[in-house]
Amino acid sequence: xxxxxxxxxxxxxxxxxxxxxxxxxxxxxxxxxxxxxxxxxxxxxxxxxxxxxxxxxxxxxxxxxxxxxxxxxxxxxxxxxxxxxxxxxxxxxxxxxxxxxxxxxxxxxxxxxxxxxxxxxxxxxxxxxxxxxxxxxxxxxxxxxxxxxxxxxxxxxxxxxxxxxxxxxxxxxxxxxxxxxxxxxxxxxxxxxxxxxxxxxxxxxxxxxxxxxxxxxxxxxxxxxxxxxxxxxxxxxxxxxxxxxxxxxxxxxxxxxxxxxxxxxxxxxxxxxxxxxxxxxxxxxxxxxxxxxxxxxx
Numbered sequence: 167x168x169x170x171x172x173x174x175x176x177x178x179x180x181x182x183x184x185x186x187x188x189x190x191x192x193x194x195x196x197x198x199x200x201x202x203x204x205x206x207x208x209x210x211x212x213x214x215x216x217x218x219x220x221x222x223x224x225x226x227x228x229x230x231x232x233x234x235x236x237x238x239x240x241x242x243x244x245x246x247x248x249x250x251x252x253x254x255x256x257x258x259x260x261x262x263x264x265x266x267x268x269x270x271x272x273x274x275x276x277x278x279x280x281x282x283x284x285x286x287x288x289x290x291x292x293x294x295x296x297x298x299x300x301x302x303x304x305x306x307x308x309x310x311x312x313x314x315x316x317x318x319x320x321x322x323x324x325x326x327x328x329x330x331x332x333x334x335x336x337x338x339x340x341x342x343x344x345x346x347x348x349x350x351x352x353x354x355x356x357x358x359x360x361x362x363x364x365x366x367x368x369x370x371x372x373x374x375x376x377x378x379x380x381x382x383x384x385x386x387x388x389x390x391x392x393x394x395x396x397x398x399x400x401x402x403x404x405x406x407x408x409x410x411x412x413x414x415x416x417x418x419x420x421x422x423x424x425x426x427x428x429x430x431x432x433x434x435x436x437x438x439x440x441x442x443x444x445x446x447x448x449x450x451x452x453x454x455x456x457x458x459x460x461x462x463x464x
Contacts, residue, residue: 191335191336194323194324194336195336195339197323198320198323198336198339198340198343199339199343201315201319201320202315202343202344202346202347205308205311205312205315205347205351206347206350206351208307208311209304209307209308209311209351209354209355210350210351210354214304215303215304215307215308216304216354216355216358218303218304219302219303219304219359220302220303221302221359221363221367221370221373221374222302222369222370222373223300223301223302223372223373223376223377224300224301224302224303224306225298225299225300226298226299226300226301226306226309227296227297227298228296228297228299228384229295229296230295230296230297231384231387231388231391232295297384299380299384300373300376300380301376301377301380301381302373302374302377304351304355305355305377305380305381308348308351308352308381309381309384309385312344312347312348312385312389313385313388313392315344316340316344316388316389316392316393316396317388317392320340320392320396321396324336324340324396324397334397336397337393337397337399340393340396340397341393341402341404341405342404344389344393345404345405345408348381348385348389348408349408349411352377352378352381352412352415355374355377356374356378356415356419359371359374360374365426368427371423371426372423374419375416375419375420375423378412378415378416378419379416381412382409382412382413382416386405386408386409386412389402389405390402390405390406393405
């Protein structure tokens with residue numbers, strides 16, 4: 167690697183690593199900007215993902231996000247298993263100890279088997295932690311594209327070992343760029359949906375509200391975790407501010423839906439009352455004629 171070679175020369179006082187990082191920084195920054203523009207274009211361009219929308223939520227199974235609290239709880243649980251008087255130190259129950267050399271060997275062998283079983287159980291338990299979210303097709307594309315961008319693509323270039331010292335300067339590019347991407351796509355999606363979906367299509371309007379809620383509650387925490395990991399930060403202010411904005415927009419959408427739904431119910435009730443009034447009036451107008459017919463018949 168060029169940086170490893172430069173680091174050897176840095177020991178002689180040449181400081182070439184800084185020069186190399188400074189030259190590579192604009193190239194990496196342009197790569198990140200281009201990757202984000204491609205995601206936006208693929209979704210909102212004519213013939214893109216939004217133009218193919220049916221505006222109905224689809225089920226998507228995703229791995230449960232492991233927060234620091236849950237990771238700490240798991241570590242504590244594992245520690246409790248290891249220090250349990252019924253444990254062999256690998257989280258599995260210890261085999262009964264026998265006296266003598268053969269007994270010690272038997273116990274060790276049993277512990278190894280139990281250790282493998284414990285690892286298999288732990289792996290199975292971890293792989294089964296999934297949750298169900300519901301997003302429309304364009305929102306699912308956005309969800310997967312942003313996660314791939316942060317968890318795979320950017321992790322290859324935003325790394326102190328690959329681009330030392332320049333990673334700090336790239337924070338603004340990544341954090342503001344990802345939030346700008348989400349803001350542009352989600353806003354465009356909401357405006358497009360409210361414009362073309364008929365008011366009486368409740369399922370579609372509820373699907374748009376679901377997009378807001380699941381992107382806010384599931385994707386944004388993953389975005390924050392990825393950016394925090396890339397740049398060794400405890401908080402990402404840009405994500406926090408956008409989360410509050412998305413929460414307010416979702417609340418506005420829900421209120422708008424409820425008001426619209428209330429108006430539709432009121433109109434339907436009024437229409438039903440009008441029909442009943444016409445029916446009663448017609449019945450009353452017919453009753454005298456029926457009475458006269460009955461009288462003539464008698």
